[in-house]
Amino acid sequence: MNTSDTITERPCRPGSEKGKIDVIVIGAGISGLTAAYRLHQAGASVQIIEAGSRPGGVVQSVEKDGFLIETGPNSFQSTGENIMALCRDLDLTPQPTAALAKKRYIYHSNQLLPLPSNPLQFLTTPLLSLIGKLRLLSEPFQPRYQGFEEETVAEFIRRRLGNEALDRLVNPFVSGVYAGNPEKLSAQSTFSALCKFEQEQGSIVKGALHTKKQKKKTQQGPRAPYQLLSFNGGLTQLPKALVQALPLGSCRYNTKVNAIQKTDEHYSILLSDGTQLDTAGVIIATPAQQAALLLQGIA
Known part of the structure; x- marks a missing residue:
């Protein structure tokens, strides 16, 4: 694409518009x-x-009866360098969604259930059945992917964490952050760090623990925590x-x-x-x- 050369103004056909548009x-x-x-x-x-x-x-953010409703994505990640730079250029001040909404819920089985925020809550949450929790705990023992074709987010999570974790935990997250379908999104593009954990350490859990350990060794100063961000008034x-x-x-x-x-x-x-x-x-x-x-x- 050439954006450096401006076209010269030329006679337009009936109904067309004159002007220079790069x-x-x-x-x-x-x-x-x-x-x-x-x-x-x-x-x-x-x-x-x-x-x-x-x-x-x-x-799209909609205000109704005093509530702010996001019809698409509801947040973005603080680790995204490009969007953080864009916010600075536009003089926008992102705020952690945790500060905007102290309690976060997932609608499941006709009720709102609190979203787990720590390992203990993942083990006690009614969002997952006993089988779903056991499947989640088995992640470090699941075999490494040996295929050559690129996996979707759904294929990757289903293989590593199970169907319940995909449907009840990951799917809401993907919909909220990417406004996308995990059956169509690329795992490598969306969750590149998790894919790397599996390939290098054999599992997501082992990879996360290894990365945390390495960061402690090399970290020179305080590091900004990972956060999900939004704006007052919505995205x-x-x-x-x-x-x-x-x-x-x-x-x-x-x-x-x-x-x-x-x-x-x-x-x-x-x-x-x-x-x-x-x-x-x-x-x-x-x-x-x-x-x-x-x-x-x-x-």
Whole structure:
């Protein structure tokens, strides 16, 4: 993708728009908004096209009857260097979700059950049956993965910890942090540290204990604890801040992209309202299925 050359203004077909756009971003989810924001920081002109009526994609926070409800992901990890840098650039102050909600629950069997927060609670929680707890305790004795194909999160957790741990503990976590399906997410991409623990030490538990021991030997000073973070007002504050950091009118809502056409000099984006936008570069920040359809005309 070339984002350094701005296209020259040329006569537009009826219904098209004149102007210089370095990059058009399709999709106003977190990926699309962040890409647009970084390009804007670098001096590029950017236009975002969004089929929906709001920014954020799956990230949406709703206030109802005094409660804050996250319809998508509900937190992010403090160990994510990129998102922490983004928060600093946007002057956003993340807060630990533990401080925002001292008690966390999982809805199971028509009731809210407290989420275990320490090893003892994992052994006493009604979330897991006796068989499920015994399966969890057997993790250090499970064989190491010998296959060559990349596992999904579900395959990895099911093999190491069992079905109950997957359905009742990991699935809610994955939905809350990644807004994804563990049957489709890559284990290596999502839980790379856990996969490494298994490959190097033979199990998740052994790997975690080994890593903790090594860190104690090499740690020079106090280390920031791992935390799950959010914002006052919910995760939707992040897409809102990204939009506010862009020039007015950078996001075009309720507009679908019908097709992408490529010439020797530029890309033409054909929109559902009949207009055409020409640009030097395109970023497709949509789900894979939608991206595949848009790429049919230029792949």
